[in-house]
Amino acid sequence: MVRRLVALLLLADGLITVCWGPGFLRWQRRWMPAWYRPVLDGLLRWPEWLLRLGAALEAGLGWWLWKRSA
Secondary structure, X not given: OHHHHHHHHHHHHHHHHHHHOHXXXXXXXXXXXXOOHHHHHXXXXXXXXXXXXXXXXXXXXXXXXXXXXX
16 A cells, blocks of 8 residues: 555656646745755756656656556
C-alpha cells in the first residue's frame, strides 16, 4: 500500500512538473515546510529543459514502481 502511494506521488509530481514547469515548483514552495524550500530553490536554478527532463524521469520511475507493485 505504501509503495503504491509513493509511486503515485512520484508519477503525479513528475507529470505536473513536466506540464507546468517551474511554475509548479514556485506554487509548491508556498506549501512546503521551511526545511524543504532550499531543495525547491535549488531546482528552480536548473535550466527549464533539464528540470522537465528530470521530472519526466521521475514520472517514469513512478510508473515503473506502480506497475511493479501491482
